[in-house]
Amino acid sequence: MDISIASLQGLSYSYLEVGNLALDGIDLEVQRGDWIALLGGNGSGKSTLAKHFNALLTPMQGACFICGMDSRDDKNLWEIRKTVSMVFQNPENQIVSTVVEDDTAFGPENLGLPTEEIRARVDRALKIAGLWDKAEVASYTLSGGQKQRLAIAGAIAMDTPCIVLDEPTAMLDPQGRKEVMDLLKSLHDKGTTIIHITHRLEEIENATKVVVLKKGKLVWRGTPKELFLRQELESWGLELPPMVAMWRELAKMGTIGQDVPPETERLVQALCQSL
Amino acid sequence: MSISIKNLTHIYHRGTPLEVAALSDVSLEIPGGSWTSIVGHTGSGKSTLAQHMNALLLPDMGEVVVDDLSVSSKKDLREIRRKVGLVFQYPEQQLFAETVKDELSFGPKNWGMTDNLDDLSEKVLDQVGLDRTYLDRSPFKLSGGEKRRVAIASVLAVSPSYLVLDEPTAGLDASGRGYLLKLLNKINNSGTAVVMVTHDLEIALDMSDRIIALQLGKVAHSGSPRDTVLYMSSNPVPGLLLPSIADLWVKLSKYGMEIPFSCDPSTMAKNIDEKRRGTKK
Amino acid sequence: MKFLDNMSFGQYVPADSPIHRADPRCKIVSAVALITGVFLVKEPLGFSSWIAVLIFLSRLSRIGIPMMLRTVRPVMLLIAFTAVINVFFTSGTPLWEMGPVSITSEGIRMGIYMSLRLLLLVLFANLLTLTTSPMALADGIESLLSPFKKIGMPAHDIAMMMTIALRFIPTLLNETDRIMKAQLARGADLDRGGLIRRLKAFIPVLIPLFVIVFQRADDLAVAMEARCYRGGGGRTRMKPFIWSWRDGLSLVFVIISVVVITLLEGRLKL
Structure with missing residues (x-):
């Protein structure tokens, strides 16, 4: 089995023929089983990059290979979309059908699968997404978190090895955010490769790789832990989770040792001992 | 001067099998000039409450009084709507005019305030951190954050005494959120009361004088940020997560470490550090 | 409030009923037949028969009459307008006159019938959309239209x-x-x-x-x-659609009732 899911090589893209590059020379390797956190502020180009993973956009310069298939070659289009599925920011705008299970079936129906296969995929996807009991419900009665889980169920039903999610929690309340993040965790545990676009550093703890975009350029890559120690976060349009920010200040002032992790229990322990 | 709500009840779908009380017997007071945050889970009734404050919805029972005007008096409704500016969620979606200037003068014209519209537009643009070069631009060609600020400015244009905002930071990135909160703080400091409706307890704790927590259409708690944290640490409100720093503060105090409360990471770090120095001396 | 608005436009209400389960093609053809039937009757007997059919079907669908009636709200104005136009602009024996305006007994009858027709039309159409998911409805229409793909x-x-x-x-x-x-x-x-x-x-x-x-x-x-x-x-x-014997039978019943109600009314009038 090929280990590479996506390989971006000097990828550049511009929405206009001439003018600013939305993406400028991106090099990135995504491997099977990765959870890539793709970070950046508004206008960093992260959504534009997301659309390259399943050939909704194709590079103007450089190349994008999905499981070895060149996305610029039109005949690879449908194979690529069978390899990488996408979930977008606004769940409301990606639900096609009024009934939950009908919507989940939309993708597999497009693939021309036999009826029984579609049914099996839909049932499985709804169970994973925790919407099994809502299968026959009208989608407009769902909460925000449930709607986004429905959108993710639609991607699960495509049975792709990789799912790209473009700020899936941006429009949700804390409850909905948690539901979606828990679902991503369980998908990753099942072996799905996750490419998660976000600007919330609270959501990257499970990422295996972190990539930061700024003005179309890939400016940093590393692990979540390494990211938390960077000084440039603010200029990247990112903000540390408050707990980590406080932890960093305390460590700087020498109130706690560098070895204490930014976790509540451990911090409380360390602080009680030091005072 | 205040928005005073007494025993407010609001029922949706009255007389149908779907009848549901979005608000039941809610009483509260929003003092002029203050920053009050109304927090609650989706469906707690917080947006319904916001719409009552400027008479977009009218009480099924109870009373809403803004300064000395009551919503029960029909002729006062327009003045109440002027006094209490209401900014909906994603307000950038309500923009419609050809230029920012037209957008900003929409409200004032509706209320017959036609004097010095240019000066007024410039003034409110300044309040949201945009300069006069924006006046002749199309609101549809601005960036997302700028659009939202123009939408807020268009509500400020009729000089409300109270500014009610429903999830003003939704969908913004870290820098956009920080900047908007700073602007709101400035607006608040210049005397306009801010009422922020949000499910983000972290922002509410950081910015507010007072917090009102709603749960299933009832006031679960109201008090200072510090009191709210203490209350919620022992009475969790579903759908509202205690921010990590507040949680840490509660746990430290359980171990007998009394530290002045703050939800701001660096202030909190400073407070902890000072405490350490204090004990060492 | 939101939910009500949805219903008032005849949005699909998922439920388990014989009507919900029926093949969408059967329901679409039936709805067309029923609406045709409504336009064929001209007498109290015909109208009351169709009202009875409507009540029967809405019971069967578990939607219920009150909920059905709510779906008419958006077109109530149109129905009232139709009634008024007919009342004032039908010529016949005047009951009341003032200048050029007159109300005739024929006008009153016409007004009542036209608005009843419109009302029944909307209700039968909504019965279809209330009991059929949009996906099924669309697939049904596609299937019914597929012979025309050739042209x-x-x-x-x-x-x-x-x-x-x-x-x-x-x-x-x-x-x-x-x-x-x-x-x-x-x-x-x-x-x-x-x-x-x-x-x-x-x-x-x-x-x-x-x-x-x-x-x-x-x-x-x-x-x-x-x-x-x-x-x-x-x-x-x-x-996939499975046209069952129930669908065939239902459709036959619908068509028979259209024929019978139309004929019966014509016969009695004679």
Whole structure:
């Protein structure tokens, strides 16, 4: 089995023929089983990059290979979309059908699968997404978190090895955010490769790789832990989770040792001992 | 001067099998000039409450009084709507005019305030951190954050005494959120009361004088940020997560470490550090 | 409030009933037959028979009469208007006269019948949309239209457009509600003045709504493409139609009742 899911090589893209590059020379390797956190502020180009993973956009310069298939070659289009599925920011705008299970079936129906296969995929996807009991419900009665889980169920039903999610929690309340993040965790545990676009550093703890975009350029890559120690976060349009920010200040002032992790229990322990 | 709500009840779908009380017997007071945050889970009734404050919805029972005007008096409704500016969620979606200037003068014209519209537009643009070069631009060609600020400015244009905002930071990135909160703080400091409706307890704790927590259409708690944290640490409100720093503060105090409360990471770090120095001396 | 709005436009209400389970093609043809039937009757007997059929069917569908009646609200004005027009503009034996205006007994009858017809039409049509999911409805229409594909009718596209339109009705109603409230909060006056003034006052609601609709359409198109949608070719269905003997029987009953009610009324009149 090929280990590479996506390989971006000097990828550049511009929405206009001439003018600013939305993406400028991106090099990135995504491997099977990765959870890539793709970070950046508004206008960093992260959504534009997301659309390259399943050939909704194709590079103007450089190349994008999905499981070895060149996305610029039109005949690879449908194979690529069978390899990488996408979930977008606004769940409301990606639900096609009024009934939950009908919507989940939309993708597999497009693939021309036999009826029984579609049914099996839909049932499985709804169970994973925790919407099994809502299968026959009208989608407009769902909460925000449930709607986004429905959108993710639609991607699960495509049975792709990789799912790209473009700020899936941006429009949700804390409850909905948690539901979606828990679902991503369980998908990753099942072996799905996750490419998660976000600007919330609270959501990257499970990422295996972190990539930061700024003005179309890939400016940093590393692990979540390494990211938390960077000084440039603010200029990247990112903000540390408050707990980590406080932890960093305390460590700087020498109130706690560098070895204490930014976790509540451990911090409380360390602080009680030091005072 | 205040928005005073007494025993407010609001029922949706009255007389149908779907009848549901979005608000039941809610009483509260929003003092002029203050920053009050109304927090609650989706469906707690917080947006319904916001719409009552400027008479977009009218009480099924109870009373809403803004300064000395009551919503029960029909002729006062327009003045109440002027006094209490209401900014909906994603307000950038309500923009419609050809230029920012037209957008900003929409409200004032509706209320017959036609004097010095240019000066007024410039003034409110300044309040949201945009300069006069924006006046002749199309609101549809601005960036997302700028659009939202123009939408807020268009509500400020009729000089409300109270500014009610429903999830003003939704969908913004870290820098956009920080900047908007700073602007709101400035607006608040210049005397306009801010009422922020949000499910983000972290922002509410950081910015507010007072917090009102709603749960299933009832006031679960109201008090200072510090009191709210203490209350919620022992009475969790579903759908509202205690921010990590507040949680840490509660746990430290359980171990007998009394530290002045703050939800701001660096202030909190400073407070902890000072405490350490204090004990060492 | 939101949920009610949805219902009032005849949005699908999932439930388990013989009508819900029926093949959508059977339901579509039946609805067309019933509506034709409604337009064929001219006498109290005919109308009361159709009202009885409607009551029977709505019971059977578990939707219930009160909920059904709520779906008529948006067209109530139109129905009232029809009634008034007929009352005043049908010639016959005058009951009451004032200048050029007169009310005739024929007018009153005509007014009542025309509005009853319209009412029954809307109710039968809504019975279809209330009990049939948009996806099934669209697939049913596509299947019924498929013979016309040969002469170039884009049956699939028509059906997909319908599905999406129905799917987005609740969303857009919510948006309209929110934008209207937002502009009211900015002092807009949406319900004062004459027709022209009111239309003008709606510009601040309509423009944002258009922007939102186009944005949504754009997003949806991208999302559908990402899910491998490329038109009707090669698509399969999770819920293929199975035309059962029940469907055949129901359709036969519907058609028989149309014929019987029409004939019976004609006979009695003679």
